Amino acid sequence: LSIGCLRRRSIPVPIIITIFSKFYSQYRQSDWLRFFFVSAESLNFNRLYFFANRAETLFHPSQIVTRIFNWLESAISHRPSRMISLPYQKQHFETVSGFGCRTNLSLVQARSLSQSLPDSLQNDYVRKFIEEKARICKPDQIQVCDGTEEENKQLIELMVKQGQLEKLEKYDNWYPWLARTDPADVARVESKTIISTPNRRDTIPNTKPGIDGTLGKWLSPNDLEKALDDRFPGCMKGRTMYVIPFSMGPIGSPLSKIGIQLTDSPYVVASMRIMTRMGSNVLKALGDRDDFIRCLHSVGCPLPLSRPLKNNWPCNPEKTLITHIPDRNEIISFGSGYGGNSLLGKKCFALRLGSILAKREGWFAEHMLILGITNPAGQKKYIVAAFPSACGKTNLAMLTPTLPGYKVECVGDDIAWMRFDENGVLRAINPEFGFFGVAPGTNNKTNPNAMKTIASNTVFTNVGKTSDGGVYWEGLEDETDPNLSITTWLGEKFDRSSGKPAAHPNSRFCAPAGQCPIIDSNWEDSKGVPISAIIFGGRRPEGVPLVYESFDWKHGVLVGASLRSEATAAAEHKGKIIMHDPFAMRPFFGYNFGHYLSHWLSFAEKPGLKLPKIFHVNWFRKDQQSGKFLWPGFGENCRVLDWIIRRVDNENIAENSPIGYLPTKQSLIMDGLDVDYDKLFDVPKEFWKQEVNSIRKYFDEQVGEDLPKEMLSQLDQLEKRLNN
Incomplete structure (x- = not known):
């Protein structure tokens, strides 16, 4: 009667809601209020009537209300304030209700799984998250990971049995192990990594007409839901859903964040145990709060398999999709088991979503190593450095200095979360737990x-x-x-x-x-370590000197924004082309790059901050005749770090150049090296004029009107210095 009235709109919706909720008093009134409120808003009365009318023949009468309500409840949580679009409604209804789906997991079984969650899992928000996704993904069982060694051994043994891991017999300890992936699942897939927001411009800048943007990919919420509905229903059939509570950063640190990842990959569980602080202690730290990032991952290979695996590695490359939903603090990944796509605490959380959180809360989430360097006098300073993937971050973070009396210690090799403290000092933590x-x-x-x-x-x-x-x-x-x-x-x-x-x-x-034998004693300090210098660098075979210092913070932002480097194997790009990789964050921006630049620039206007000096390094410059590297690199890079920390102490060891401060000829310790100083530090004006043109074109095409005016001003000043 009520649905019929709704269809004819002959009675006001609030009256119908009241009558219906009282008539079915044995059910929770709030459920019915939500049911009809969303139904009325959706205007999908015909479809509601169809399902209700057919329910007598489809289901046992006592299940009709539960079945239809669960469909709508999932629709509400999946697509706030809207119903699921017409082509996907029946599929979604079948998925949630269990009717018509080729799966052995009915709605009742899904509830049974959720009831089997351990009593120690007291957080209602986490339980609801698990239950909601289990209803859609339909795993055979759910396991909440505690992070213990016993659990880890069981997972390793399972993967060995499945042929996903091999023992490396040479080593006498229980580890290490070897995994071989499907050849189609070997790297981050930038072309299938997207951010979904209601407003496209929140995510990516307005590019020049006819230009394909390279600073992120955006997908509308409607299109995203279609893509997810095409992938996730029943995707974990025959598999276990593992629940991974993890902390990015030391547990309990004010700089840390908590995530809950659901996955059907034991490889991901074993890797997340290494890469994050994972297990029961994280749930204790979370308590009853809703303050966690929701992460869902599936390899996209329900059992039984529809096609044979390669290397016993489950994945679904054709449907791979890595999505970030900032408005819901949610990350969803499908089809890939590779680390950068499946270990959702890493690039997805720590950088893409992390950069959004950082902008909201006034800090930095950056693709940077963190190291501490101590000079022969015992003075220690901490430095962060941003290089594109496979450009030497790990080597620098674990540097063995060749200069006597110097010591380098590692805080992190890939990601830095940084925040100014109450004294204006920039402090950094490594949000990860492994390499x-x-x-x-x-x-x-x-x-x-x-x-x-x-x-x-x-x-x-x-x-x-x-x-x-x-x-x-x-x-x-x-x-x-x-x-x-x-x-x-x-x-x-x-x-x-x-x-x-x-x-x-x-x-x-x-x-x-x-x-790590040189792990820094303060690497898990909840306050973070104080940062004295920021370094940017990439692979530049010509034109860019070994090291130079920016004139000030705003110029340093231009240095980071104009970073270019040869493409690496860490992404799917082929060949050694020079790519723009601003801040070494191009694949990892969570929001509009123009707004990101404004965020960095804003700190120059805040009083009381002790802004670190900003530098640029290039270990990869080559002799244009021989093609050989001009700089030996590796342990010898400590000589450059020595100059940097002395500049932090304001030693008079630099001279002006159009692009920044260069070391004076005698200030860089070159003892014992056979290098050509002039070639290392040559600043060819014609090269740099072309560089300015390339940067200007890049900003115009890729950032457009979202580019802060200060960046154009800095670029104009650089061009003027080159023309003098």
Whole structure:
């Protein structure tokens, strides 16, 4: 009767709601109020009438109200204040109700799973999040992860049984292990990584007409829901839904944030245990608050499989999608098991969503390493540095100085969360708990500390395996017995003369940060470490000097904004092209880059802040005749750090140049090095004039009217200095 009246609109909606809620007094009145309020707003009366009219024949009469309400409740939470669009309503109704779906998980079974959640999980918001997603994904069981070693061993044994992990017999401890992925699932997929907001301009700048934007991808909420409805219903059938409570940053730190990730991948659980502070202690710290980031991940391979797996690695590359929903503080990833796409605490939370949180709350979430350097006099300073992926962040963070009396200690190698304290000092924490480093090129010469770090408790992905059960990748040639045979990351016999690599260029090690022999004693300080200098850098084969200092904070923002580098294997780009990678954050901006620049610039106007000095480095400049690197790099980079920390102390060891302050010729310690100082620090004006034109064009095409005027002013000043 009520639905009929709604269809004819012959009785006011509030009266119908009141009558109906009293008539069905055995059900929660609030449920019915929500039911009819949303139904009336949606104006989808015909469809409601259809489902109600058919319900007598579809369901047992006592289940009709529960079934239809659960459909609507899911629609409300899935699409606030709106019903699910017409083409997807029946599919969504079937998914939530259990009717018509080819799955053994009915609504009743889903509720049974949620009732099996441990009593220790007291947070109603977390329970509701799990129940809502279980209804849609339909796992066979739910496991709340406690982070214990016993649990971890069980997961490792499960993956070995499934053929997803191999034991590396060479090592006498229980770890490490080797995973090989599907060849189509080996890196971050920028083309399928999106931010969804109601307003497109909140996410990406207004690009010039006819120009494809490269500073993020946006999807409307409507299109996102269609994409999710096409992927997630029943996606965990036959699998376990693992619930991962994790903290980004030291548990309880005012700089830290908590997340809850749901996943059907034991590989993700094992890796998140290394990369984050994970387990029961996080739930205790969360208490009964709703203050957590909701993360959902599925490999997109329900059981039984519809097609065979490659390397026993479940993934769904054709439907891979990594989404961020800032308005709901939610991250949803489908189809990929690769770390950057599936370990949602990493780039997704710590950078994309993290940068949005940072803007809201007045701090920084940056793609930066954090290190401490102590000089021979015992004076210690902390530095952060932003390099694009695979440009040497881990090597610098774990530097072994060649200069006597210097010591470098590692706080983090990839991500920094920074906030000014009450005294105006910028303090940073490493939100991660482990290292997810690029393996190729890592050896006892380039990074001995990394080699010691990964000797145990490590998961390797897509590296080669030696016949004695060890690991191999390009860079270990001199440290590997040539008589050993090697199996490549593709499972094939390695032919050293073929020119094909044994390890994928983006192969990784995942190891606990606490195992690093030079881990800083303050790396888990809840207050963070005080930052004295910020460094930007990339791979620039020509034109860019070894190091220079910005004139001030605003000029430093231009230095970060104009960062360019050769593309790396960490993303799907091919070839060695020079790409704009502002702040080394291009793949990781969570919001409009123009607004991001305004956020950075705003700190120059705030009184009482002790703004760190900003520098740019380039370890990769080449001799244009020989093609060889001009700078030896690695441990010798401590010489550049020495100059930087002396500049922080305002030593008079710099001279003006059009692009910034350069070291005076005698100020950089060059003892024992065979390098050409003039070539290292040459600032060719024609090159830099072209650089200015490229930057100006990039800003015009990619940022447009969202570019802060101060950036154009800084660019004009740079051009003027070059023309003088």
